Amino acid sequence: MKRHLDYPECTIYELAERTAEKYPDNCALDYFGKSVTFSRLISEVSRCAAALTAAGVRSGDSVSVCLPNTPEAVYLFYAISMTGAVANMIHPMSAENEIIRFVKLTDSKLIFAVDLIADKIERVMEQCEGLKAVKVSVSDSMPVHIKVGYSLTNKKKPPKSTIPDWKSFIAGGAGKTAAVHHGAPDDTAAILYSGGTTGRPKGIMLTNLNFNALALQSIEACGGLKAGMKMLSVMPVFHGFGLGVCIHTIIVLGGTAVLQPKFSAAEFHKLLFRYKPDIIAGVPAIFEAMIVNKSFGGKKLDFLKCIVSGGDSLAPSTKKKLNLMLAEHGCKAKVREGYGLTECVTGSCLMPAEYDDLQSVGLPYPDTFYKVIDSDGNELPAGEEGEIILRGPTVMKGYYKEPEETAAALKKRDDGYVWLHTGDIGCIGENGYVYFRQRLKRMIISGGYNIYPQNLEEVISSHRDVIMCAVVGVPDRLRGEKVRACVVHAEGADEDRLRSELMDMLRKDIAAYALPRELIFYDSLPKTLVGKIAYNELKT
Numbered sequence: 001m002k003r004h005l006d007y008p009e010c011t012i013y014e015l016a017e018r019t020a021e022k023y024p025d026n027c028a029l030d031y032f033g034k035s036v037t038f039s040r041l042i043s044e045v046s047r048c049a050a051a052l053t054a055a056g057v058r059s060g061d062s063v064s065v066c067l068p069n070t071p072e073a074v075y076l077f078y079a080i081s082m083t084g085a086v087a088n089m090i091h092p093m094s095a096e097n098e099i100i101r102f103v104k105l106t107d108s109k110l111i112f113a114v115d116l117i118a119d120k121i122e123r124v125m126e127q128c129e130g131l132k133a134v135k136v137s138v139s140d141s142m143p144v145h146i147k148v149g150y151s152l153t154n155k156k157k158p159p160k161s162t163i164p165d166w167k168s169f170i171a172g173g174a175g176k177t178a179a180v181h182h183g184a185p186d187d188t189a190a191i192l193y194s195g196g197t198t199g200r201p202k203g204i205m206l207t208n209l210n211f212n213a214l215a216l217q218s219i220e221a222c223g224g225l226k227a228g229m230k231m232l233s234v235m236p237v238f239h240g241f242g243l244g245v246c247i248h249t250i251i252v253l254g255g256t257a258v259l260q261p262k263f264s265a266a267e268f269h270k271l272l273f274r275y276k277p278d279i280i281a282g283v284p285a286i287f288e289a290m291i292v293n294k295s296f297g298g299k300k301l302d303f304l305k306c307i308v309s310g311g312d313s314l315a316p317s318t319k320k321k322l323n324l325m326l327a328e329h330g331c332k333a334k335v336r337e338g339y340g341l342t343e344c345v346t347g348s349c350l351m352p353a354e355y356d357d358l359q360s361v362g363l364p365y366p367d368t369f370y371k372v373i374d375s376d377g378n379e380l381p382a383g384e385e386g387e388i389i390l391r392g393p394t395v396m397k398g399y400y401k402e403p404e405e406t407a408a409a410l411k412k413r414d415d416g417y418v419w420l421h422t423g424d425i426g427c428i429g430e431n432g433y434v435y436f437r438q439r440l441k442r443m444i445i446s447g448g449y450n451i452y453p454q455n456l457e458e459v460i461s462s463h464r465d466v467i468m469c470a471v472v473g474v475p476d477r478l479r480g481e482k483v484r485a486c487v488v489h490a491e492g493a494d495e496d497r498l499r500s501e502l503m504d505m506l507r508k509d510i511a512a513y514a515l516p517r518e519l520i521f522y523d524s525l526p527k528t529l530v531g532k533i534a535y536n537e538l539k540t
Helices: 012-022 038-054 071-083 096-106 115-127 144-153 166-171 208-222 240-253 265-275 284-292 316-328 403-409 453-461 495-509 535-539
Strands: 027-031 034-037 062-066 086-089 110-114 132-136 188-193 203-207 230-233 256-259 279-282 306-309 335-340 347-350 369-373 386-391 410-412 418-428 434-439 444-446 449-451 466-476 480-489 518-521
Touching: 012 038, 012 071, 012 208, 012 240, 027 038, 027 071, 034 038, 038 071, 038 166, 062 071, 062 096, 071 086, 071 110, 071 240, 071 256, 086 096, 096 115, 096 203, 110 115, 115 132, 132 166, 188 208, 188 240, 203 208, 208 240, 208 347, 230 240, 230 265, 240 256, 240 279, 265 284, 279 284, 284 306, 284 316, 284 466, 316 335, 316 453, 369 418, 403 410, 403 418, 434 453, 444 466, 444 480, 449 453, 453 466, 453 480, 453 495, 466 535, 480 495, 480 535, 495 518
Parallel strands: 027 256, 062 086, 062 110, 086 188, 110 132, 230 256, 230 279, 279 306, 306 335, 480 518
Antiparallel strands: 027 034, 188 203, 335 347, 369 386, 386 418, 410 418, 418 434, 444 449, 466 480
């Protein structure tokens, strides 16, 4: 029987406020050991909303947020909702011209940016008429002793700037109160940007219902989550996974988001043992780093209750290695892979805790429906591969000011429902489990043959000496594209022997036309700003 949930007809702020009323003394945010209770969270959000109102922000306006994971970013997300405005979430490392485009696209008149890029923001302001800015330091909300240490050891100093700081901004709302805007479920709450791997990044309009449904669905799908649990929130707030799961879902649960403004997969073990979270959710790079990290020796991971991987594909052999490593350190939980895309906030499918299929990404979330279709739009039977399409309460409103792109992605079918066309290849098993095979845009066409990199990556990853790998297509005069395998190996591995063994393995499982023409070893694979493998960089 298909699972169904009831979704509140309220804004993201109002749902967070309801949680605060139930758990006022629970810790909502942990920032370098400094706790913010739920009652304090709502108080800070209200102060921020009053300051936004004093700065001229009104319902329907766009406010740009260009920050890492800090308490201020969380306050802004909910305060913008409280005023009825839209949060325009921008990566702080975006190029100057990208920020200009995102600000102009949404007609933002106010931008909050980390102080380390204040000089870049001043140049943006010169190009965006009427734009005002507020700078925020990652140290603003740190405990005093951590703040002192940060200022002494941080090599990169913020540039000198006349942009007002967070404290000045908040002071502007002193003595004022902001009325709570009672928005509709279908009102846009935030705009997030697509990765731009197939062209310019598009602004994805996500509604109150999208975020609220995701939170309730994620809690139900994970199972066993309780108020008071801690999540290590390392995924960034400008990313669907970070904002939707690592912030809004844990807040709606009544749990603690342990915020980290800067994150390194190689340092992940230190955060685990410092905070002992119940839940971790991240991209495969985090878990691949855990497998090879030698710092876990003799230490227990029994505090972990829920481990979720998403944002990119985690090879089945890597899952197997990770589950073995977790069990060896006393952890009863196994890594659970999900599938989703920013066009439905983030995950829309997750492997149940009790089911063990290393190939599958699990079952659709409650009220979320999947189909697989062929190139003519016909639904395919179970087991046949085609394009994944889905519908449900987390599917975006559309691409901002991109009607043609929206029409190509959101299509009404004969059943009367609008379906999101993902551009991803997969199939659905007889048991209803979803099998994600390949991002369509990663498909390699060589000599007229379609080659799916994930098939090769799975074979290569299964070798005991392989830590990480990626397969890409590079231009080739004769074939159009040729296959390049990029491999990171364990320390001390003999490269000539490994190359020979990998090619022997591939010849057994992969058709001759799909075999790598190049196999290159790397110390590490390049990553995008949100920790996914930067496939385009491997093609050069």
